[in-house]
Amino acid sequence: MSEKHSHHSDEQDPDGTRGGFFTRRGLLGTGAGGLATAIVWGHGLRGAETAAAAPVQYAQLNHKDPHAFTGVVRRNARSTATTSAVRILPLDRAKFQVGSTFDLRIEATGVDPETTRIVIRLSSEDGPAALLSPAPLRTSSVEDSVEVTYEGLVYPEAGTFTVSAEVTSSAGTARAEVRHEVVLADAEGKKAKNVIFFLGDGMGAAAITGARILSKGIVEGKYKGLLEMDRMEFRGNVTTSGSDAIATDSANSMSAYMTGHKTAVNAMGVYPGNDPDPARSPKVETMAEVLKRSREMSIGIVTTAEVQDATPAAVFAHTRRRSEYVNIMEQALQPGQMPDVLMGGGRATFLPQSQTGSRRTDERNLVEEFKDKGFAYAGTRAELNSVMAAGTPEKLLGTFTLGNLNVYIDREITPNPEVLGQFTDQPGLVEMTRAALKVLEQNDKGFFLMVEGASIDKSEHPLDGPRAVYDTIELDQAVGVAKEWAADRDDTLIVVTADHNHAMSIAGTHSLSKDAADDEPARQANGVYADAGFPTYVDADGDGFPDDPNPDVQLFFGWSNHPDHPDDFAHNPVLAQPALEDPATERAVPNPKRDPGAVVQIGNLPLEETNCVHTVEDVTIAASGPGAARFGHVLDNTEVFHAIADSLGLRIPTYRLRSSGAVAESTVTAEPAAVAG
Numbered sequence: 001m002s003e004k005h006s007h008h009s010d011e012q013d014p015d016g017t018r019g020g021f022f023t024r025r026g027l028l029g030t031g032a033g034g035l036a037t038a039i040v041w042g043h044g045l046r047g048a049e050t051a052a053a054a055p056v057q058y059a060q061l062n063h064k065d066p067h068a069f070t071g072v073v074r075r076n077a078r079s080t081a082t083t084s085a086v087r088i089l090p091l092d093r094a095k096f097q098v099g100s101t102f103d104l105r106i107e108a109t110g111v112d113p114e115t116t117r118i119v120i121r122l123s124s125e126d127g128p129a130a131l132l133s134p135a136p137l138r139t140s141s142v143e144d145s146v147e148v149t150y151e152g153l154v155y156p157e158a159g160t161f162t163v164s165a166e167v168t169s170s171a172g173t174a175r176a177e178v179r180h181e182v183v184l185a186d187a188e189g190k191k192a193k194n195v196i197f198f199l200g201d202g203m204g205a206a207a208i209t210g211a212r213i214l215s216k217g218i219v220e221g222k223y224k225g226l227l228e229m230d231r232m233e234f235r236g237n238v239t240t241s242g243s244d245a246i247a248t249d250s251a252n253s254m255s256a257y258m259t260g261h262k263t264a265v266n267a268m269g270v271y272p273g274n275d276p277d278p279a280r281s282p283k284v285e286t287m288a289e290v291l292k293r294s295r296e297m298s299i300g301i302v303t304t305a306e307v308q309d310a311t312p313a314a315v316f317a318h319t320r321r322r323s324e325y326v327n328i329m330e331q332a333l334q335p336g337q338m339p340d341v342l343m344g345g346g347r348a349t350f351l352p353q354s355q356t357g358s359r360r361t362d363e364r365n366l367v368e369e370f371k372d373k374g375f376a377y378a379g380t381r382a383e384l385n386s387v388m389a390a391g392t393p394e395k396l397l398g399t400f401t402l403g404n405l406n407v408y409i410d411r412e413i414t415p416n417p418e419v420l421g422q423f424t425d426q427p428g429l430v431e432m433t434r435a436a437l438k439v440l441e442q443n444d445k446g447f448f449l450m451v452e453g454a455s456i457d458k459s460e461h462p463l464d465g466p467r468a469v470y471d472t473i474e475l476d477q478a479v480g481v482a483k484e485w486a487a488d489r490d491d492t493l494i495v496v497t498a499d500h501n502h503a504m505s506i507a508g509t510h511s512l513s514k515d516a517a518d519d520e521p522a523r524q525a526n527g528v529y530a531d532a533g534f535p536t537y538v539d540a541d542g543d544g545f546p547d548d549p550n551p552d553v554q555l556f557f558g559w560s561n562h563p564d565h566p567d568d569f570a571h572n573p574v575l576a577q578p579a580l581e582d583p584a585t586e587r588a589v590p591n592p593k594r595d596p597g598a599v600v601q602i603g604n605l606p607l608e609e610t611n612c613v614h615t616v617e618d619v620t621i622a623a624s625g626p627g628a629a630r631f632g633h634v635l636d637n638t639e640v641f642h643a644i645a646d647s648l649g650l651r652i653p654t655y656r657l658r659s660s661g662a663v664a665e666s667t668v669t670a671e672p673a674a675v676a677g
Helices: 207-218 250-259 286-295 312-314 325-334 364-370 381-389 406-413 429-440 455-460 463-488 514-516 637-648
Strands: 085-089 095-097 101-108 117-124 137-140 145-154 158-171 172-183 194-200 234-239 298-306 341-345 375-378 395-399 447-453 492-498 504-511 554-558 579-582 587-590 618-626 634-636 665-668
Touching: 085 158, 085 172, 095 637, 101 158, 117 145, 145 395, 145 463, 158 325, 194 250, 194 463, 194 637, 207 463, 207 504, 250 286, 250 312, 286 298, 286 406, 286 447, 286 634, 286 637, 298 312, 298 429, 298 492, 312 447, 341 429, 364 375, 364 395, 375 381, 375 429, 395 429, 429 447, 447 463, 455 463, 455 618, 455 665, 463 492, 463 504, 463 554, 492 637, 504 514
Parallel strands: 095 172, 194 447, 194 492, 234 634, 298 341, 298 447, 341 395, 375 395
Antiparallel strands: 085 101, 101 145, 117 158, 117 665, 137 145, 158 172, 234 618, 492 618, 504 554, 579 587
16 A cells, blocks of 8 residues: 555545545545544545445554654664764754763764774864863774763863864774853852743643633733733743754753753753663763752752653753653662652652552662652652641652643543542642742752643643643643742742644634534634634633633634544543554554544644644743843753853852873774673
């Protein structure tokens, strides 16, 4: 069967029998049976009996991780048998704080490891810089490569540093050069002691606008109020692309915030190298490491995702592959990386393999290991309340589900036992933020707290606008908690942003009563321009959340990218994936249990994608408190790290020489190379 399909209208193919493309008619059931999932592929014309192929059964379809596309680790430098290449990491134009640590790696590919000679030179604007120390690690990750790595280097002063490398082997000669910018944090102006960093995962303009409509209300075109994040002192935009592509994922975009360095899809705290082992890429210092090392600040992480997920892990972890949850948690136990507060989901990675639901392959119990390191532990909302009522602990761990926490609608608005399972007592983002602040404020040297509304993104991937918007409201209310906590202080910077944009937009309204009254496709009940009017959400108890996410007139969500999927444009009482994977073809097919009988919306994504994907547009950043003005313009995502450093007036202890053997030029010659792995 062909992977290609053409785009023709139903009018061009009234019987829905043309091959080589999807038709709405071909994907819909012909009666009360609803949606059929048979999909016709190929070229040319076929008879009607071919188009009516046996449907794929729901039980045969796979749910696919929306981030599955990030799982491929691509080799960065390709070579041929007659061509050599050299790559220097960190990359050209990388920016460093004076004193921050990093690994310098020279990667030669397309070479004979036994005949290779590499000359490495490091210089500043004043001439050769004797910083290469101690002796490097020499490895060969694949048969035609050599890697030379200097671990834990620092640039001890501001300026421009140049790294060059020349590789000679029997395969030829290759050269490369990069320039690194090194800055000293701006010490002028009022300094922040604490930083509270809010991250709405995938929180684009539509999520914020939708949250304002639902939470505050709108009458005759004027909002009845603004969100907490709307009322920050300064506002700017952030560009989000990574080093390998204009389209980012949450790992490399959050890593840019937490290190000041670009990296690639799927990676955090590293520059992706040739070595296929995800733990062996060259590292850069994370926010947690630098603040603990230089200022002895406390670190807090609060999320509605698994605590090992991309955004929370990027605060402290180093890995080429974001799915390395077990390794990420073991890094969190290291003193230089350990958060003082860690709350969210992800209990599966803490439990020994003998316990139900464990993700581990050993009998380590990380809950007990964290307790041994002084952490109080909570596994439910009630336990969290009990822990805090007993006296504020010095350190706090909370894991409230095996996986991600349930979204706000499913936890608080219409709790469904079948959805919640055994985890019926989960705390919300507001409660966790309050508890985290109570613990962290005990450190008189200050703290960095990261709070993530993770399921904005996790709802947008399956095209669920209402769930994304309710979770945006929840994040905004947590921002309100932080603003209230900081109101009588002048020492706390609060930053609110997103890691990347998403496909969601708001095009108008959708009316259920029109659905009921008219024998028309559901799209006919979508109101645009003057027909849109205003939605009819009601917040009778005044808690900021509409009491019913499914009123007669609700928001009409559109999506700039998506797979083929059925859509009746109304709120789904139970979240349903838009498409599923047919394992026989490894292609996406419309989910027959989502909006059965609805018209199939023809997709625009590659045929294997079952969810919508991140988009490339800038995201908003807003800030209040000392240093907030630094965020009031267009920033590359790596500049957010440096703006936080400036706001803190960060000074990192430096040293000029790691040992007396430090040099400005190093020659690594052929010798038996250590084979990585």
